[in-house]
Amino acid sequence: MNTWRRVLVVAGWSGLGLVAVAVMLSEFLARWPAGSERVGPPLLAPSAPFPFGTDLLGRDVLSETIYGMSLSATQAAEAALIALVAGALMGFIGARLPRYLAALLHWAVASFAAIPPLLLALLLVALSSRGLCAVAAGLAAAPLAFLRTFERARRESLAGHAAHARATGISGSALLNRDLTYEFRDALLPTIARALAAVAIILSTLSFLGFGDTPPHRDLGLMIAAARSSYFTAWWTAAFPALALMLLILLARLAAGLDEGERP
Amino acid sequence: MLRFLLKESGRWALALLGALAIAVAVAAMARRGQRFDLALGRHVLAFLRLDFGTSALTGAEAAAEIAVRGPVTLRIVLLGSLIAALLGVPLGLLLGTGRLRRATAPLVQTVSSAPVFCAGLALAFAARRLGFAVQGEWGPLLLPALTVGLAGAAAIQATMRSAAASYHDAPFRAGLRRLGLPALEIERVHVVPQIFASLLRALGEIMLTLLSAAVVSEWVFGQHGIADLFVHSLALQDWNMAAPIVFVFAAATLTAGFVGRLCCRLVAGTEP
Numbered sequence: 001m002n003t004w005r006r007v008l009v010v011a012g013w014s015g016l017g018l019v020a021v022a023v024m025l026s027e028f029l030a031r032w033p034a035g036s037e038r039v040g041p042p043l044l045a046p047s048a049p050f051p052f053g054t055d056l057l058g059r060d061v062l063s064e065t066i067y068g069m070s071l072s073a074t075q076a077a078e079a080a081l082i083a084l085v086a087g088a089l090m091g092f093i094g095a096r097l098p099r100y101l102a103a104l105l106h107w108a109v110a111s112f113a114a115i116p117p118l119l120l121a122l123l124l125v126a127l128s129s130r131g132l133c134a135v136a137a138g139l140a141a142a143p144l145a146f147l148r149t150f151e152r153a154r155r156e157s158l159a160g161h162a163a164h165a166r167a168t169g170i171s172g173s174a175l176l177n178r179d180l181t182y183e184f185r186d187a188l189l190p191t192i193a194r195a196l197a198a199v200a201i202i203l204s205t206l207s208f209l210g211f212g213d214t215p216p217h218r219d220l221g222l223m224i225a226a227a228r229s230s231y232f233t234a235w236w237t238a239a240f241p242a243l244a245l246m247l248l249i250l251l252a253r254l255a256a257g258l259d260e261g262e263r264p
Numbered sequence: 265m266l267r268f269l270l271k272e273s274g275r276w277a278l279a280l281l282g283a284l285a286i287a288v289a290v291a292a293m294a295r296r297g298q299r300f301d302l303a304l305g306r307h308v309l310a311f312l313r314l315d316f317g318t319s320a321l322t323g324a325e326a327a328a329e330i331a332v333r334g335p336v337t338l339r340i341v342l343l344g345s346l347i348a349a350l351l352g353v354p355l356g357l358l359l360g361t362g363r364l365r366r367a368t369a370p371l372v373q374t375v376s377s378a379p380v381f382c383a384g385l386a387l388a389f390a391a392r393r394l395g396f397a398v399q400g401e402w403g404p405l406l407l408p409a410l411t412v413g414l415a416g417a418a419a420i421q422a423t424m425r426s427a428a429a430s431y432h433d434a435p436f437r438a439g440l441r442r443l444g445l446p447a448l449e450i451e452r453v454h455v456v457p458q459i460f461a462s463l464l465r466a467l468g469e470i471m472l473t474l475l476s477a478a479v480v481s482e483w484v485f486g487q488h489g490i491a492d493l494f495v496h497s498l499a500l501q502d503w504n505m506a507a508p509i510v511f512v513f514a515a516a517t518l519t520a521g522f523v524g525r526l527c528c529r530l531v532a533g534t535e536p
Binding site: 108122204209210224250 | 278279282283285286290293366373374376377378379380381382385389392468472473475476479480483494495498499501506510513514517518521
């Protein structure tokens with residue numbers, strides 16, 4: 001990794017750290033309790049008392065964006081952990097299964113990976129409940145994470161050092177332990193950040209399509225969806241939540257060290 | 265080549281079988297009190313007869329409903345693919361070069377962070393502000409297709425740029441330069457085909473992007489294609505309708521991946 005990329009990765013993680021602090025302090029940072037209506041005139045443009053303006057119901061868009069960001073980031077973190085365990089960790093272990101079992105598992109997961117993650121997440125939410133949208137997003141992002149880790153781990157398990165270790169009598173579990181340690185050291189943080197970027201997009205889109213949280217819990221996707229009726233005349237109702245969402249995804253992308261435009 | 269073709273065809277057929285199994289499992293959710301395993305068996309037999317059942321909401325045959333709505337999505341995806349190729353390929357080739365790549369990196373990274381629905385809403389906003397009126401049969405599809413196209417262009421340029429970067433310091437370039445080949449010829453004859461081969465190899469992933477974008481753009485712009493039908497079916501738990509659509513989307517992705525790998529073999533001469 002070159003120096004510039006390393007700087008961007010550090011910037012990404014620092015930004016995510018600040019978002020985490022903002023999430024913890026959201027009650028203090030926001031000037032009104034979540035969902036407070038008629039705190040100002042409806043659809044008031046950004047001004048000194050309301051820097052992000054107000055929405056159709058007279059809610060302070062700045063306060064609502066902070067709460068929305070808090071909810072989106074928390075759910076994305078939960079979903080990223082699920083994607084990490086159900087995808088990356090299972091891929092790592094699956095690649096070390098006996099050949100035919102590994103091939104069978106790969107086939108099964110690849111079948112799910114052929115369905116666009118958004119559609120898979122929609123399907124999972126419809127099969128369970130809206131309250132489980134973070135689980136659904138995590139599971140929907142898991143197949144691609146599985147396949148990515150599976151390919152890498154398969155190459156690793158067939159590499160020269162593995163054959164040499166087996167020939168010298170080192171047990172399979174000791175080898176797995178060693179590879180897992182290196183995997184954690186080298187790929188854990190980028191994998192988490194990559195999963196965070198992927199699930200943040202899926203979760204916000206789920207909410208936008210009406211499959212996510214329901215009011216009074218409003219994440220950024222739902223805020224943008226609610227602003228659809230007013231944003232042609234009051235752009236700030238959608239623009240600020242959208243910018244906050246883009247910031248979250250951008251920070252996760254930078255932290256993952258993704259190429260510009262690369263799919264998370 | 266024949267061995268490669270047989271191997272890839274086998275992989276493709278197996279993958280389609282997996283997608284069919286998922287679709288059957290989804291259809292079996294509409295079991296109306298029946299045990300899941302029995303419903304699964306019944307739906308396997310029905311799917312083999314190409315009987316996808318009837319919509320629980322409209323009472324129409326699922327296949328007929330898809331046939332009516334399918335062309336809308338097909339047009340959006342086709343037009344979107346065209347826009348994606350027209351924008352993505354030149355961008356990928358242009359931004360693949362060192363200096364320009366570094367200069368545009370912050371902009372591309374920021375734009376890539378926008379979810380498709382934000383891009384769709386921004387396009388709708390811009391169209392309204394600019395007084396952009398759409399007419400004719402294809403007119404209403406222009407903005408949804410442009411949204412899909414932009415998502416596809418991002419995927420295409422990323423794939424090409426990533427491939428260009430990986431070939432930038434490849435040892436064969438130095439070797440060819442030492443043999444006296446002009447830089448332009450090395451790029452044209454040896455590097456560009458490899459970049460296009462990488463693009464073809466990623467055709468399945470690009471199709472995933474296009475289909476996801478189609479779902480969102482149909483929703484944003486109120487187009488009633490099968491992607492929109494899928495969202496409504498799930499919202500109302502119409503599993504008979506959702507199941508074949510899942511299969512159609514998965515089959516499209518798998519077929520794109522299959523065709524891409526075949527074309528990659530033809531272009532690059534090596535197995536993808």
